[in-house]
Amino acid sequence: MSKGRLEAFSDGVIAILITIMVLELKIPLGTQWEALRPLLPVFLTYLLSYVFLGIYWNNHHHMLHATDQVNGKTLWANLHLLFWLSLIPLVTGWMGQNDFAPLPTAVYGVVLLLAAMGYLILQTAIIAQQGTHSKLRRAVGKDLKGKISVVLYVVAILLAFVDRWISIGLYVFVALMWLVPDRRIESIVRE
Amino acid sequence: MSKGRLEAFSDGVIAILITIMVLELKIPLGTQWEALRPLLPVFLTYLLSYVFLGIYWNNHHHMLHATDQVNGKTLWANLHLLFWLSLIPLVTGWMGQNDFAPLPTAVYGVVLLLAAMGYLILQTAIIAQQGTHSKLRRAVGKDLKGKISVVLYVVAILLAFVDRWISIGLYVFVALMWLVPDRRIESIVRE
Amino acid sequence: MSKGRLEAFSDGVIAILITIMVLELKIPLGTQWEALRPLLPVFLTYLLSYVFLGIYWNNHHHMLHATDQVNGKTLWANLHLLFWLSLIPLVTGWMGQNDFAPLPTAVYGVVLLLAAMGYLILQTAIIAQQGTHSKLRRAVGKDLKGKISVVLYVVAILLAFVDRWISIGLYVFVALMWLVPDRRIESIVRE
Amino acid sequence: MSKGRLEAFSDGVIAILITIMVLELKIPLGTQWEALRPLLPVFLTYLLSYVFLGIYWNNHHHMLHATDQVNGKTLWANLHLLFWLSLIPLVTGWMGQNDFAPLPTAVYGVVLLLAAMGYLILQTAIIAQQGTHSKLRRAVGKDLKGKISVVLYVVAILLAFVDRWISIGLYVFVALMWLVPDRRIESIVRE
Numbered sequence A, B, C, D: 001m002s003k004g005r006l007e008a009f010s011d012g013v014i015a016i017l018i019t020i021m022v023l024e025l026k027i028p029l030g031t032q033w034e035a036l037r038p039l040l041p042v043f044l045t046y047l048l049s050y051v052f053l054g055i056y057w058n059n060h061h062h063m064l065h066a067t068d069q070v071n072g073k074t075l076w077a078n079l080h081l082l083f084w085l086s087l088i089p090l091v092t093g094w095m096g097q098n099d100f101a102p103l104p105t106a107v108y109g110v111v112l113l114l115a116a117m118g119y120l121i122l123q124t125a126i127i128a129q130q131g132t133h134s135k136l137r138r139a140v141g142k143d144l145k146g147k148i149s150v151v152l153y154v155v156a157i158l159l160a161f162v163d164r165w166i167s168i169g170l171y172v173f174v175a176l177m178w179l180v181p182d183r184r185i186e187s188i189v190r191e
Helices: A004-022 A039-065 A072-086 A088-096 A102-130 A135-140 A144-159 A164-179 A182-190 B004-024 B039-065 B072-086 B088-097 B102-130 B135-140 B144-159 B164-179 B182-190 C004-022 C039-065 C072-086 C088-097 C102-130 C135-140 C144-159 C164-179 C182-190 D004-022 D039-065 D072-086 D088-096 D102-130 D135-140 D144-159 D164-179 D182-190
Strands: none
Touching: A004 A039, A004 A072, A004 A088, A004 B004, A004 D004, A004 D072, A039 A072, A039 A088, A039 A102, A039 A164, A039 D072, A072 A088, A072 A102, A072 B004, A072 B039, A088 A102, A102 A135, A102 A144, A102 A164, A144 A164, B004 B039, B004 B072, B004 B088, B004 C004, B039 B072, B039 B088, B039 B102, B039 B164, B072 B088, B072 B102, B072 C004, B072 C039, B088 B102, B102 B135, B102 B144, B102 B164, B144 B164, C004 C039, C004 C072, C004 C088, C004 D004, C039 C072, C039 C088, C039 C102, C039 C164, C072 C088, C072 C102, C072 D004, C072 D039, C088 C102, C102 C135, C102 C144, C102 C164, C144 C164, D004 D039, D004 D072, D004 D088, D039 D072, D039 D088, D039 D102, D039 D164, D072 D088, D072 D102, D088 D102, D102 D135, D102 D144, D102 D164, D144 D164
């Protein structure tokens, strides 16, 4: 089967998730500067989640670029990834509207962790289908960034109950790690 | 006419339906564990409906893979299927927010039944257009899974007023039946 | 310019409009049969608007099938059509939630009329671009159905203040006129 | 990398943003003419923002028509543009529901300004990738319209606190400037 519809469907879902998050940015009550203040934490979490969804879209784009065919397993692995991504607007809203309280901050990390695992499963499914000469396996390499992200998510989830700002800092760090062009970060990480 | 836009349009509608359901997962009030508890039934119904929509997308993908051309009848048969699918977020929300009460649980099954029939009609329309050497007819075979699903939906709808948990169990069973790779289940079913 | 993105964008907008209307179908309060009763008029208007949007998508599909190139004017004519279509969820909700009161019923017709004119403008823009040997002009012919629809919309808008059920009847008639396969109706109309 | 998915994703996001704005047009309370009156400012701001998003989609379409390949930088420049566009429904609703109060009117301009800059950054990224023989650079020329728009946005933001109607007038002027066919306006501007 060709990968065209899997790409189109994933594009659609991620595009909608990004824009659904905007619906959580409620129109401010009042027309003064103070009316904007309660929007700030919600806006910042929106920005963070926007970047995460952007990273997923970007990486998904790259991963499928190195893929020629898809099968039933790949389709379900992809739907599994999209399921966890679909919860991002919910946990973004919960965290943003509660000033980064410990539990919502931890749950935000849990969803990021599960999405990261979903991505890993999809990657593994594609590599398995491609067989021994897998283009994707060579492109991914040891996937150090992926493994570090998972560790950082786990640390962030646990630390949310100690000091949530460390958790937020770790989420931002993971996002930045993926934003920076790929090869550089990987060579830095290897050192 | 080419099938490209029919695929793109269906992808769009199903992608939106999946993400619209997330909007029913209201942001929890409070930041403690108890705040998450009322979300549980809504979350589980979301998961179930997500799997059903995923199955429809998956099967739709396969069905159109075995299709070359579409005509006016196919377009309307497709819109008919999408109509019933579009009601899934509504009945999902109704069932989830009312702890699987009998009537919402039955109505959920009615929408699943009508969607299954819509799928069957679309399948029949494509086979009719393809004529005697229909690729799709050979692929579908006797469509045992399709027929069993319809019977199970009818049973589940009726039993919702006796014991709703049987109905829920049947819905889950149908979903699992389609999730499991196609050929295996069919050979099991034939025995 | 190629028509691919115009098609994809229109597919996206119409797919979203169809599913946004479902959001107006509020989850029933209560779990008894009576809880479903207030949903009935909203459901019926949803069905009617779904069919209208389906017709537009279908005809748009056919029209662009007979089109090879698009230019700036076509893009804006298309955005103009989509603007009026985008108001359909709003007027559908207004009419459905007010038991087909005269003004909402008339305004519903006004939006349908403006959408029909938007479609005509788009059609004219494409024919103008195609020049004297326009494929689309031959396909459209005298466009009797288009002209009759406009007349019926105007009549329905005016009669909404006399007897709204006549208006509703006319809207349903126009929808059925377009649902029935094209050539037959046209030959009937010509007699 | 091919540009197909970048186009499809952008189409999806812009299509959803346009239709999400319709959700701010709340269904009127009551069925008389007066019920429609409070909708008027919201409707007019919807129309204005619809035109702006239409212009962005149209220009995005043209820009990518003159582009063959995309790279990681282009993908992120595109996501950056879409981020600011995604805030348009929010500021549209804020301005429309507060009768064009000074602060919301200024913030509306700020988002338009940031979107314009996002567009410029994307344009620069594509030109940089295309190198010295950039098709896009020749097509864009000195980009007088782009520069004038930025100046007008800044003026409009500042004047919102003096007389907001001047700001609104400037926003409408910028929209019209882009709506009118390209070459004419540019030659007028050069005189």
